[in-house]
Amino acid sequence: MSSQDRKSNREWWPSQLDLDPLDQNAQRADPLGEEFDYAEAFESLDLESVKDDIEDVMTTSQDWWPADYGHYGPFFIRMAWHSAGTYRASDGRGGAAGGRQRFAPISSWPDNANLDKARRLLWPVKQKYGKNLSWSDLIILAGNVAIESMGFRTFGFAGGREDAFDTDKAANWGPEDELETNERFDEPGEIQEGLGASVMGLIYVNPEGPDGQPDPMASAKNIRQTFSRMAMNDKQTAALIAGGHTFGKVHGADDPEENVGPEPEAAPIEQQGLGWEHEGATQGAMITSGIEGPWTSSPTEWDMGYVDNLMEYEWEPEKGPGGAWQWTPKEGQDVATAPDAQGGSEPVTPMMLTTDIALKRDPDYREIMETFQENPMEFGMAFAKAWYKLTHRDMGPPERFLGPEVPEETMVWQDPIPDVEHDLIGEQEIKALKSELLDSELSIQRLVKTAWASASTYRDSDKRGGANGARIRLRPQRDWEANEPAELAEALDTLEAIKEEFNGSRSDDVRVSLADLIVLGGNAAIEAAAAEAGYDVEIPFEPGRTDASQEQTDVDSFEALKPTIDGFRNYIHDSVDRPAEELLVDDAELLNLTLEETTALVGGMRALGATYQGSDIGVLTDRPGALTNDFFVNLLSMDTEWEQSSESEQLYEGYDRDTGELDWRGSRIDLIFGSNARLRAISEVYAAEDGEEQLVEDFVDAWHKVMTLDRFDLE
Template identity: 80%
Template sequence: MSSDNVSPSPNTRRSNRDWWPNRLDVDFLKQNARDPGPLDEDFDYAEAFQELDLDEVKADIEEVITTPKEWWPADYDHYGPFMIRMAWHSAGTYRAYDGRGGAAGGRQRFAPISSWPDNANLDKARRLLWPVKQKYGRSLSWADLIILAGNVAVESMGFRTFGFAGGREDDFEPDEAVDWGPEKEFEMQQRFDKAGEIQEGLGASVMGLIYVNPEGPDGQPDPMASAENIRQTFSRMAMDDTQTAALIAGGHTFGKVHGANSTEEAHGPEPEAAPIENMGLGWQSGEEAAEEGVTTSGIEGPWTSSPTDWDMGYVDNLLEYEWEPEKGPGGAWQWTPKEGEDVESAPDAQNPDREVTPMMLTTDIALKRDPEYREIMETFQENPMEFGMAFAKAWYKLTHRDMGPPERFLGPEVPEETMIWQDPIPDADYDPIGEEEIAELKTEILDSELSTQQLVKTAWASASTYRDSDKRGGANGARIRLEPQRSWQVNEPTELETVLETYEGIQAEFNDSRSDGTRVSIADLIVLGGNAAIEQAAADAGYDVEVPFEPGRTDAAAEQTDTESFEALKPEADGFRNYIKDGLDRRAEEILVDEADLLDLTPEEMTVLVGGMRALGATYQNSDLGVLTDRPGTLTNDFFVNLLSMDTEWQQSPESDQVYDGYDRRTGEHKWRGTRADLIFGSHDELRAIAEAYAADDDEKMFVEDFVDAWSKVMKLDRFDLE
């Protein structure tokens, strides 16, 4: 019996989220507490990858690409264009807003991405590569293999890539933290505001597509409207107009689109909806549809006369001929040469004795109709070498954007050049400070006029920009000294200026006094200052602790900083400092959990950090929000004790739906103020359980030690040089 005929169990489990859909989801933070995969805990993927013979791996991929299989057709007897699409769609989910998506983790293997309409039949591309993955096992992740296969594909068709870097470890479950959009159905778009802007935080314009509808917005062949969508979606992944045009033109130089059939049988269910006997394969066409050809996008035809060769065919065809819209055999809008336009024919993908006429997508015509894109395309046509280099660098950026700094890049094909989008940090040309100097500098920092709150907030502001999603941000580089971070409202620019001036004075005096080559960076001083303040605050509470400190950070220069790109790291709220931007329409606790996930924190680490920051009084503008203690600046568990006390009754404040006032139940006297990012630790069952552990009379020491551990983790999240 087919699995389609098996009824679901009447006892199908409903989750807490089903019962209470507005319940704060903290489950994805638990992913940060464990490695869900089957590999050994001490397995070092970087070391294993470095031992591979990359030339041998590429030769094996080349053999797959050029050896057609009976179970899946190879266009032009070559799977190269297929592999390019797979790699592109793996990397192309990246979005600059939160660094999520991208090729890391090989998450194209998991729902929902594996079953998006735009990824139809890419499950077959990965199955074609399975023998290569099986051969190299844990030494070659799916995440690296997918991108490497795209590189081998373009190289096998005559293009010279800019380089390849390995180092992407595999995930073994989807990233549950990603919000892909509000729609409840694929290929719908309910993400545009009245001004035509895509909802903040999202990248693609349509649910289930990587970027835009190739037929045009709303399925209509409107090139100018398509150009607007293209510019917006590609900018969401930090691509400028030249990079965008190069990627589209370069990618469409190869292969074809598939829309040979318009019948209902052209597509079977996607992998997540396919019957169990399909073994994870989706989009299984009926026999009749399969005989007519593969249907993927519903658009049919190649772009050029030589779909498996790198040449100028796409650029020339687009610019030199006139095109008009028509419905293709798959029932979708595409563009065909106007009558009288003699575009060179291409061989049929499956029958070389048959010729077909090239086509264009609405998104292609957009590059011709939009003035800025057209100027770029004409430049490419006049300068083929410039086009080739633009595509090579844009492809490299596309496929490596989420890997972080260059020191994480592995393998013999890593380019020597470091790009600005890699957030370069200079190597130290001096000796880092040692234990004696660390102690000396701590004393000098604590003897300065800087407060505990200033020291802690500056260190947190510097380090907490880190995003584990794309390994950007962090304290290394001390970019809090530079624009745009120096002027962010959340960083309290006027107070920050005072702190930085003090650190610069300490740095100058220390460095000028050393004749042994030892120097200290502002980046190290910022972290060291936060650590020293915490040690002092713990001592004031009666606990002798030492916050681990690893010197070696250096200071980035303004010319090493992509100012526009770094704006994506600016927080709209920071629950750890109890900062809420005016007019925020999201619940503060949701943003707090999201921030904690980007910092790779567990629920316990998030909880103890909030409690500690509140005890230290390290709030935005030194407000009393969440500072539930009579001794701010002392590292106690007072936040949890007072938050959970039944002596206090909480009421929403008339000034904001994010702010609450706490009143003494007996006297009615106003005692505390807090935000949703505070009260959630008493309201949410799982977070309350953690808070109760830290509030216990005999567990304050545990709280202090756990805070130090979590703080230290955040301070060195970006220290890839220590791994």
């Protein structure tokens, strides 16, 4: 029986909760082994030699895929751009890290047509340096080398991206069933929340214009929305498009629907992972987008050709040889021609895309483009910084950046945190501070919720958020509904007073940051709660966090981390229109948690009573504040019969089977641990008579993991 003859559980039961993202966290397919240290391996490279090898590959045309103009530079720029350009700020997923352009679905998106060839051209370099140079670093480095080879000075390059060996099972690329369709608009021009591109299978927007129509103003609206969803403003967007389109050409010598074979994931086995096969001995006859032609007269040189051509000439739409809409200079204009890409004798007239014309027609973009035209140095710097942001946005804070070309300047989008400039607290100070924290007016629940709210902002997708920096005291995090702003403010005032008193009393250089104190408070509360249940535990604590300033915090960008749901605190915003348990899995995946860690954390937080607004929803225990296994015991008990509440679709009520009295209230997030077979199996371990101690141990381990997810200095 082949795999096509059997159905998966998800096909049999489509509504079944998908737990694959958390399995991905538990079982990373990595042939390099746990002991391999990529940072150390990368630092051993002679980066200049690597760049020389890339340059050699880039300027040596191959018969099996001839280079345009004898130079693969523009091709490599497109590869790097499309690798990084999948990033979206909403969940931090996508981007260059992991090198996931090598895997479906991204590898077979129509927008990535023939980029499989770009990676094969780079294979000799990857083969030479092996595990010391990841594909994800090589792809971005090749883009930088390409830009430099064609006369532009980049802002810098950082290594440190480790390769993935599978697709990202948690990423949602859209609701469509077919590529190049767009069923993602809640209303005209408004892309569904959380999605980055306007069309399935594209990085950003349709280059012909929305719905394949040459409408520059509608295109400008889509461009602004898609680029803003990867945290780019108008100036950065214009700089990226103008800078990227200064190089190379597009390929539409014929209709791709009629003359191009299947994408890599659908190609026959003998093509060995390559796709989009089509006839044509030279690349000039090859087809990618269906749009044909260069933007400038010198496609392998950095110059002002794109900006000048766009702004100085009038353009009109026409159907190109590939049947797609593109723009050509109006008759009577003397636009400098480009050479034939494959050395033919006929000169080629430059073209523009609808997305290019959008930069001229939209008033705000036009003003930026006029400034660029008047100030080429400003254009160059804007492109350099925007390209650096594009290709490094998903790497997290700058302490993760590796190599000799890392810029000295730190940008606000890198979430800077001050260096430690004091001596750290030791065991004696930690013990004294724990005692003071527990003796303060702050309850066990408030200490736990404050620490959790601070640390659980972390996203492993782009290494943002976390407790380090204590940004929970800054805008926008201090005002988020999930954090209970009024109660949080009181807690922060108390913690700040403890910090100031401690630091002011020292005659030495030992100091404690608020970021450290917040985490320490959560640890102390959990240790006390475990003691209340009869267990003596000590949560590891590593001081060294510092406190960021408001000026070091990009308020608009950080707003993307705002939770609409926090299943661990049983917070569900009224706007949530998906099953809450799905969003719990999504959040747990971003926290790099496994199924077991997620289960232990939810059950432990409920036992502690650390719920949003102190609600009793999910607190299935008569002794909240003690770290027990009561949540699991009572959830799985057959003494209780659950019914959906009339108050909300998210709320359930548990009635005593004998008396009919209401015993408990729970959310969908709570009940999923008894409903889903895999989660129930784990819950049964914790609910058993010998399971409580294991729950305490697993909860402590998972808690410590979350508190230190952003401590890259400990790696």
